Amino acid sequence: xxxxxxxxxxxxxxxxxxxxxxxxxxxxxxxxxxxxxxxxxxxxxxxxxxxxxxxxxxxxxxxxxxxxxxxxxxxxxxxxxxxxxxxxxxxxxxxxxxxxxxxxxxxxxxxxxxxxxxxxxxxxxxxxxxxxxxxxxxxxxxxxxxxxxxxxxxxxxxxxxxxxxxxxxxxxxxxxxxxxxxxxxxxxxxxxxxxxxxxxxxxxxxxxxxxxxxxxxxxxxxxxxxxxxxxxxxxxxxxxxxxxxxxxxxxxxxxxxxxxxxxxxxxxxxxxxxxxxxxxxx
Amino acid sequence: xxxxxxxxxxxxxxxxxxxxxxxxxxxxxxxxxxxxxxxxxxxxxxxxxxxxxxxxxxxxxxxxxxxxxxxxxxxxxxxxxxxxxxxxxxxxxxxxxxxxxxxxxxxxxxxxxxxxxxxxxxxxxxxxxxxxxxxxxxxxxxxxxxxxxxxxxxxxxxxxxxxxxxxxxxxxxxxxxxxxxxxxxxxxxxxxxxxxxxxxxxxxxxxxxxxxxxxxxxxxxxxxxxxxxxxxxxxxxxxxxxxxxxxxxxxxxxxxxxxxxxxxxxxxxxxxxxxxxxxxxx
Numbered sequence: 001x002x003x004x005x006x007x008x009x010x011x012x013x014x015x016x017x018x019x020x021x022x023x024x025x026x027x028x029x030x031x032x033x034x035x036x037x038x039x040x041x042x043x044x045x046x047x048x049x050x051x052x053x054x055x056x057x058x059x060x061x062x063x064x065x066x067x068x069x070x071x072x073x074x075x076x077x078x079x080x081x082x083x084x085x086x087x088x089x090x091x092x093x094x095x096x097x098x099x100x101x102x103x104x105x106x107x108x109x110x111x112x113x114x115x116x117x118x119x120x121x122x123x124x125x126x127x128x129x130x131x132x133x134x135x136x137x138x139x140x141x142x143x144x145x146x147x148x149x150x151x152x153x154x155x156x157x158x159x160x161x162x163x164x165x166x167x168x169x170x171x172x173x174x175x176x177x178x179x180x181x182x183x184x185x186x187x188x189x190x191x192x193x194x195x196x197x198x199x200x201x202x203x204x205x206x207x208x209x210x211x212x213x214x215x216x217x218x219x220x221x222x223x224x225x226x227x228x229x230x231x232x233x234x235x236x237x238x239x240x241x242x243x244x245x246x247x248x249x250x251x252x253x254x255x256x257x258x259x260x261x262x263x264x265x266x267x268x269x270x271x272x273x274x275x276x277x278x279x280x281x282x
Numbered sequence: 283x284x285x286x287x288x289x290x291x292x293x294x295x296x297x298x299x300x301x302x303x304x305x306x307x308x309x310x311x312x313x314x315x316x317x318x319x320x321x322x323x324x325x326x327x328x329x330x331x332x333x334x335x336x337x338x339x340x341x342x343x344x345x346x347x348x349x350x351x352x353x354x355x356x357x358x359x360x361x362x363x364x365x366x367x368x369x370x371x372x373x374x375x376x377x378x379x380x381x382x383x384x385x386x387x388x389x390x391x392x393x394x395x396x397x398x399x400x401x402x403x404x405x406x407x408x409x410x411x412x413x414x415x416x417x418x419x420x421x422x423x424x425x426x427x428x429x430x431x432x433x434x435x436x437x438x439x440x441x442x443x444x445x446x447x448x449x450x451x452x453x454x455x456x457x458x459x460x461x462x463x464x465x466x467x468x469x470x471x472x473x474x475x476x477x478x479x480x481x482x483x484x485x486x487x488x489x490x491x492x493x494x495x496x497x498x499x500x501x502x503x504x505x506x507x508x509x510x511x512x513x514x515x516x517x518x519x520x521x522x523x524x525x526x527x528x529x530x531x532x533x534x535x536x537x538x539x540x541x542x543x544x545x546x547x548x549x550x551x552x553x554x555x556x557x558x559x560x561x562x563x564x
Contacts, residue, residue: 122494122496123496123497124496124497124498125497141496142493142494142496144494171493171494173490177490178490178494180485180491181485181486181490181491181494182494184481184482184485184486184491185482185491185492185494185495185496185498185499186494186496186498186499188478188481189478189498189499189502189503190498191535191538192474192478192502192535193502193555193559194538194551194552194555194556195531195534195535195537195538195555196470196471196474196531196534197555197558197559198534198537198551198554198555198558199466199470199527199530199531199533199534200466200467200558201554201558202530202534203462203463203466203527203530204463204466208455208459208460208463209462209463209466209467210467210562211424211453212404212424212426212453212460212463212464212467212468213467213562214404214405214406214423214424214467214468215405215406215407216406216467216468216471216472216504216505217467217468217471218562218563219501219502219504219505220471220474220475220501220502220504220505221471221559221562222498222501222502222559223498223501223502224555224556224558224559225556225559225560225563226556228549228552228553228556231552232545232548232549232552235542235548236545239542242542243539243542245481245485246535246539248481248484248485249477249478249481249535250532250535251481252477252478252480252481252484253473253474253477253528253531253532255477255480256473256476256477257525257528260517260521260524260525263514263518266514266517267510267514269476269480270476270510270513270514271510272480272483273475273476273477273479273480273506274476274506274507274508274510276479276480276482276483276506277475277479277503277504277506277507278507280492280495280500280503281500281507
């Protein structure tokens with residue numbers, strides 16, 4: 001099976017599912033959207049995001065060569081045992097969930113015959129919904145692929161093809177390493193941003209604080225505006241790794257506080273952070 | 283004295299001083315730049331950033347109606363007692379320093395005759411130097427003006443005129459409130475960003491962590507790339523307020539950690555942060 005001959009069914013037509021559909025247009029045989037709300041199905045079809053859309057995941061899965069689950073993590077985990085019962089033998093199940101451990105466990109538990117690869121494109125925006133969908137969102141982004149016990153070479157090749165079709169760069173990674181990494185580079189920054197907004201609110205009782213907030217505060221807190229439903233399920237499914245990331249961060253911020261008394265050592269610490277940050281993003 | 287008749291001397295032709303010069307072009311009689319390095323003086327004149335430039339602050343100050351100090355905070359503090367000796371009676375001294383307490387104290391100590399208003403435009407970038415200067419940087423930004431014992435009505439009116447000439451929005455604020463506010467909305471975010479970069483480095487020994495860092499991490503850590511010389515002097519001159527801001531933040535991140543065990547309360551906390559952040563920046 002090649003992507004261009006495939007019927008691709010995407011469950012969830014929000015930011016991720018909608019963007020994937022837009023990015024796949026013209027690159028597969030047929031695009032089918034699945035959404036809970038009939039209005040959203042109607043909108044996605046009318047706007048040409050998908051060729052057709054339905055509220056019936058089972059029906060769509062029964063006729064698909066590739067089923068993509070693009071809903072929040074806990075919903076994906078719940079969905080997997082049901083959707084695979086409807087899928088054809090040899091069809092591929094893939095997801096776009098933000099944490100991988102629970103999803104890979106669910107995929108390992110499905111009957112043989114259906115293929116499954118877990119996935120996580122490392123891109124997003126703080127706004128959600130089909131309105132925010134953007135086919136260019138995947139361009140140049142890393143797209144993690146996590147093999148499961150239902151991943152064959154054929155499945156991985158098809159998943160690679162899908163990743164490359166949307167302009168992303170595939171990176172094969174096991175669930176544990178993925179979840180530890182995103183705890184540090186995504187979930188921890190989200191908690192810092194939200195804690196900073198709460199701290200600013202407590203400090204800002206005279207409103208001057210908020211009035212002075214400029215681009216530095218805006219960027220540092222951007223993740224606090226993320227979609228709560230999505231992020232809550234992320235935090236719930238990656239707690240141990242997040243707690244370790246918090247430990248690591250708290251040691252570093254405690255060090256920063258100590259260094260306020262030692263300008264020479266503080267300067268070195270600041271230079272190290274500056275050089276590393278400038279090296280990461282040009 | 284009105285701005286359009288004034289000779290304005292700007293000491294420091296980096297990001298802030300250079301941007302101010304560019305934004306003031308055509309809005310005052312003469313623009314004089316002062317820089318330590320002769321090459322920078324030559325560059326600023328050649329590129330038309332200023333009408334003329336010199337390494338001699340005293341000489342430039344002696345012929346100026348407005349002297350703007352646009353160097354790092356500690357340098358401004360050191361500079362004030364010397365530069366005022368050269369200034370003409372009735373001339374205005376203003377600064378663009380990031381903390382105000384020590385600068386206002388220095389301005390309070392100058393001989394009568396010279397006028398002085400402390401200032402802080404709430405804008406910037408993480409890159410520095412004349413290369414990064416941008417006349418549009420002040421557009422729509424808050425520009426704090428802090429009265430000193432050498433601030434007359436005439437001085438404040440002229441300072442307002444300068445602020446408005448560069449497209450910024452003046453906000454009169456005493457030094458203590460200013461410094462407490464910027465500790466929360468600027469210096470604390472800088473320390474969080476730098477601590478996060480250090481935490482990521484410690485976590486990222488297998489390099490996968492860095493490979494996955496995407497736009498969320500990029501924005502949350504942007505301030506860590508700030509100019510170290512400038513920020514070090516900021517941290518040194520606002521330590522008490524920064525320590526209080528750290529206390530406030532640490533209470534909130536500790537609360538976030540506790541809430542990981544309580545999804546219902548966590549959801550509410552996340553929604554509060556989301557709503558406040560979305561309300562602050564549209």
